[in-house]
Amino acid sequence: MESRGVDEGLLTIFLCGDVMTGRGVDQILPHPGDPGLREQHVPDARIYVRLAEAVSGPIPRPAGYDWPWGDALPVLDGLAPDARVINLETSITGRDTFAPGKGIHYRMSPANTGCLVAAHPDVCTLANNHVLDFGPGGLADTLDALGRAGLAAAGAGRDEITAGQPAAIGVAGRGRVLVFACGTPSSGIPPDWAAGPGRPGLNVLPDLSARTADQLISRLQRARQPGDVLVVSIHWGPNWGYDVPADQVGFAHRLLDGGADVIHGHSSHHPRPVEVYRGKLILYGCGDCIDDYEGITGHAEYRDDLRLLYFAAVDPGTGRLAGLRMAPMQARKMRLQPASGADTRWLAGLLGGISRRFGTRVGLEPDGLLTVPPAA
Numbered sequence: 427m428e429s430r431g432v433d434e435g436l437l438t439i440f441l442c443g444d445v446m447t448g449r450g451v452d453q454i455l456p457h458p459g460d461p462g463l464r465e466q467h468v469p470d471a472r473i474y475v476r477l478a479e480a481v482s483g484p485i486p487r488p489a490g491y492d493w494p495w496g497d498a499l500p501v502l503d504g505l506a507p508d509a510r511v512i513n514l515e516t517s518i519t520g521r522d523t524f525a526p527g528k529g530i531h532y533r534m535s536p537a538n539t540g541c542l543v544a545a546h547p548d549v550c551t552l553a554n555n556h557v558l559d560f561g562p563g564g565l566a567d568t569l570d571a572l573g574r575a576g577l578a579a580a581g582a583g584r585d586e587i588t589a590g591q592p593a594a595i596g597v598a599g600r601g602r603v604l605v606f607a608c609g610t611p612s613s614g615i616p617p618d619w620a621a622g623p624g625r626p627g628l629n630v631l632p633d634l635s636a637r638t639a640d641q642l643i644s645r646l647q648r649a650r651q652p653g654d655v656l657v658v659s660i661h662w663g664p665n666w667g668y669d670v671p672a673d674q675v676g677f678a679h680r681l682l683d684g685g686a687d688v689i690h691g692h693s694s695h696h697p698r699p700v701e702v703y704r705g706k707l708i709l710y711g712c713g714d715c716i717d718d719y720e721g722i723t724g725h726a727e728y729r730d731d732l733r734l735l736y737f738a739a740v741d742p743g744t745g746r747l748a749g750l751r752m753a754p755m756q757a758r759k760m761r762l763q764p765a766s767g768a769d770t771r772w773l774a775g776l777l778g779g780i781s782r783r784f785g786t787r788v789g790l791e792p793d794g795l796l797t798v799p800p801a802a
Contacts, residue, residue: 436748437600437655440507441736443692443712446556447494447541448516448532450474450718451760456488457537464524464531475760477721482759489760491540494716496761498735501753502545505737509595509603511657512715513692514542514550514557514579519567521560527616531559536571543575549593551607553581553628554661554693555614562626581607581629581659582621589621589629592649592656601653601742606646606686609661610634613693634662634677643684650685653742659690663698663711666725668780670699670710682706687745688738695719696728697777701784702801705746707738708784720757731757732769734777734796750798751791752777770794 449471452458461471468474479485492499502510516532518539524531534541542550550572558565565582572579583589595603608629609615621627631638646656658681662674678689682703689708691698698711715733735753740746754765754773765773774796778788781798789797 435600435741436739437509437597437603437742438505438507438737438739439603439655439657439688440502440505440510441688441690441709441712441738442512442715443733444515444554444714444717445512445542446515446532446714446717447538448534448556450478451494451541451716452534452538454485454487454489454493454760455491455535455538455541457535459520459533459535459538460522462522465529474718474721478718478760481721485759491538492544493761494541495545497764498753498755498762499545501735505751505753507737508597508600509549510545510547511549511551511605511659511690512545512547513554513659513661514552515554517557517560517564517568518571519560519564521564521567523561523563525559525561528559530556532556533560533564536567539571539575542577547577548595549578549580549605551581551605551659552579553607553609553615553630553659555609555616557582558619558628565626580605581609582627584626585624586621586627589627590645601655602651603655603657604649605657605659606642607659608642612663613661615661634673636680639677639680639684643681643686646685655688655740655742655745656686657688657690658686659692661693662691663693665693665695666728667694668698674710678708678710679703682708687740695725695730696732697734697773699781699784700750700777700786700788700798701781702747702786702798705744705801707740707747707750709736712736716762717757718760720760729769729772732765732773733757733762734773747800749800752796754794754796764794767794770796
């Protein structure tokens, strides 16, 4: 993909869905941690590697830190976003303090943090249902590992104040991108994972009511400076399905009416609808970006092997969307590669179909990028 310059006066933000570098992905990296699991049917994380190899062929072990990102890295470099935001849905720890009452736990060895650094994210959002899989100690390890790597975090902290604080990305001469991260119990976050006074945890929203939205809006307005672009990153909803509940739509609209500029939704294992509401972008679900699901059967109709990398160009003066570009990728051998032409056309048709109720048009460019134009 040819390199493209940054549009003058606009801020381009890279957004992606869940980055799950634990379990099988951790096992192919240079410093795999303990592979032991407490899943009902899979006791060893290396089984997920073997499942992927059974359908796609051998995976090098050890693979380099950049292996899971694969061909996404030159796409990122070519489109040159000003800010990069990922949802890190994995605890970075060597502990074996498995959170009780959960069937699935994700952890990556702290020695493999280079896998995250390879993509140069400016912010890792953490308000999701796997960052506390190894308890408060595992969360502390995660925050420490990200800090040592120079990666900012949002949505989790050592108390409710730090968990609710935004991460700020400075863009020379064009203001800041502020990233607020939060999650809801509908995504599987246990309610007792919420941070409290002197208690580590996540920034958990109790519900999607107008009252909760207004409380969040108040925090956005207190943090905002002139020229800031405000991104609200939300982990919400179930893993599968294209329906967007009315409470999510209403919550997103209220946040944008109250001063937010971009809604970055995630939790589903596949992309969900896109909306441009009063000129501002809502991604209801970005789908997975990196995971170890290759070779796991079920839900084949959703094609969760296909991924999208989202690049939103935003006017920092108004927060309005100037255009959205999406790069279609496919996960194979636990590595991202460009989606085929047929798969790209399928994604374009799917995303256009499920977004039609919101008045969104999805285009397909000659270079293989999907596009959403700004609202008229």
